[in-house]
Amino acid sequence: MHHFQYHSGVLHAEDVPLPNIAAAIGTPFYCYSSATLTRHYKVFTDALAGLDSLVCFSAKANGNLAVLRLLGDLGAGCDVVSGGELKRALAAGIPGEKIVFSGVGKTSEELTLALENSVGQINVESEPELNRLNGIATKLGKSAPVALRVNPDIHAATHDKIATGRREDKFGVAWEDAPRLYKAAHDMNGIDVRGIAVHIGSQITDLAPFEAAFSKVAGLVNKIRDTGIDIRTIDLGGGLGVSYKHDNATPPSPAEYGEVVKRTVGDLGCKVIFEPGRVIAANAGILVTKVIYVKPGETKEFVIVDAAMNDLIRPAMYGAHHDVLPISEENAGSPKTKMDIVGPVCESGDRFVRDASLAALKEEDLVVFMTAGAYGAVMSSTYNARPLIPEVLVHGESFAVIRKRPKVEDLWVLESLPDWMDD
Numbered sequence: 001m002h003h004f005q006y007h008s009g010v011l012h013a014e015d016v017p018l019p020n021i022a023a024a025i026g027t028p029f030y031c032y033s034s035a036t037l038t039r040h041y042k043v044f045t046d047a048l049a050g051l052d053s054l055v056c057f058s059a060k061a062n063g064n065l066a067v068l069r070l071l072g073d074l075g076a077g078c079d080v081v082s083g084g085e086l087k088r089a090l091a092a093g094i095p096g097e098k099i100v101f102s103g104v105g106k107t108s109e110e111l112t113l114a115l116e117n118s119v120g121q122i123n124v125e126s127e128p129e130l131n132r133l134n135g136i137a138t139k140l141g142k143s144a145p146v147a148l149r150v151n152p153d154i155h156a157a158t159h160d161k162i163a164t165g166r167r168e169d170k171f172g173v174a175w176e177d178a179p180r181l182y183k184a185a186h187d188m189n190g191i192d193v194r195g196i197a198v199h200i201g202s203q204i205t206d207l208a209p210f211e212a213a214f215s216k217v218a219g220l221v222n223k224i225r226d227t228g229i230d231i232r233t234i235d236l237g238g239g240l241g242v243s244y245k246h247d248n249a250t251p252p253s254p255a256e257y258g259e260v261v262k263r264t265v266g267d268l269g270c271k272v273i274f275e276p277g278r279v280i281a282a283n284a285g286i287l288v289t290k291v292i293y294v295k296p297g298e299t300k301e302f303v304i305v306d307a308a309m310n311d312l313i314r315p316a317m318y319g320a321h322h323d324v325l326p327i328s329e330e331n332a333g334s335p336k337t338k339m340d341i342v343g344p345v346c347e348s349g350d351r352f353v354r355d356a357s358l359a360a361l362k363e364e365d366l367v368v369f370m371t372a373g374a375y376g377a378v379m380s381s382t383y384n385a386r387p388l389i390p391e392v393l394v395h396g397e398s399f400a401v402i403r404k405r406p407k408v409e410d411l412w413v414l415e416s417l418p419d420w421m422d423d
């Protein structure tokens with residue numbers, strides 16, 4: 001459920017007509033709905049009723065300060081995967097104790113930053129990282145709150161690039177190694193062993209791999225506890241998928257996911273941490289773009305829009321589908337034309353839609369790519385010297401620009417000519 005609907009034939013974000021935003025700030029832009037973010041967060045937390053839980057929104061899905069603040073005000077913490085995201089979460093007002101720090105390659109500087117800001121949990125992914133963290137914490141006179149991220153060797157049916165829980169993936173410590181590493185961690189002065197963490201991938205639309213992974217985790221918790229080491233937190237990661245096609249079978253609901261969680265780890269007496277990103281943010285955001293040209297081709301039309309792969313890379317990177325909606329509902333009913341919708345970037349992969357039969361579009365028409373609130377703006381770049389595009393947050397009848405469109409000249413402010421070149 002989201003709040004991007006037609007009213008009187010015009011697509012709105014909540015109560016704001018999208019053409020009004022386009023007229024005010026130009027195109028392209030990302031637009032997020034506060035009501036949808038709020039709703040998704042509440043549906044997710046409602047599904048966990050009865051559990052001692054903490055929902056840490058995954059900042060890498062959408063790290064805008066206003067988005068993090070909105071979720072933080074609802075009680076969310078943050079899952080971060082770099083020092084930059086850690087600073088972002090703190091800047092958004094997320095308290096350190098509600099921040100979980102994940103990632104395979106945390107540097108000494110990042111681990112120090114995490115300890116200085118008293119993050120709630122550091123998910124350690126390797127023995128060398130454990131040793132490094134112990135050394136840093138000891139030097140600082142601190143005890144680092146640690147969960148070991150284990151690799152459960154579970155194959156979730158998702159895109160290869162976002163499956164993370166298989167033996168051959170770089171993430172987590174090997175399952176067989178976990179008991180030995182828990183013992184080592186327990187004996188370290190700079191480490192406070194708190195819990196266990198798993199994250200098996202993203203855009204997972206089947207509950208079976210979650211159930212398999214969480215059951216394995218429950219078994220490991222008991223095994224570690226049998227060795228006299230207490231496990232107090234279980235971090236189940238993120239990964240719940242969303243529907244990118246409005247007419248497609250919907251992925252499992254948070255409620256069904258919550259049932260799996262309760263069934264597998266609910267009676268271990270642990271605090272359960274979640275790191276959802278996509279399921280909270282994806283359908284809460286859209287990308288609004290404008291048609292520059294309609295170019296007739298031999299077999300189909302090329303509709304060239306002013307957004308490109310640098311703004312939304314998911315189609316080029318993962319072959320991902322995003323539903324396309326015209327801003328005017330009238331257009332939606334017009335005769336269908338076979339078309340590709342492409343951006344201006346000089347790569348054939350800069351294509352949002354291939355061989356689709358859609359209502360005809362013409363120059364200046366506004367079109368919307370749906371389900372762009374997660375892994376959209378955060379993955380954008382300035383390729384082809386295209387400045388990052390604005391982000392807008394809608395709240396009822398109001399909207400605010402929550403990231404401005406930079407000046408083109410800002411792209412090279414950090415660049416300079418070496419002194420052996422002529423001015």
Ligand SMILES: *Cc1c(COP(=O)(O)O)cnc(C)c1O
Pocket residue numbers: 058060061079081102103199201202203237238239240275276277278279374
């Ligand atoms: C990416 C990531 C998440 C969020 O995944 P979603 O599929 O967006 O829910 C959570 N935890 C970790 C460790 C991640 O890397």
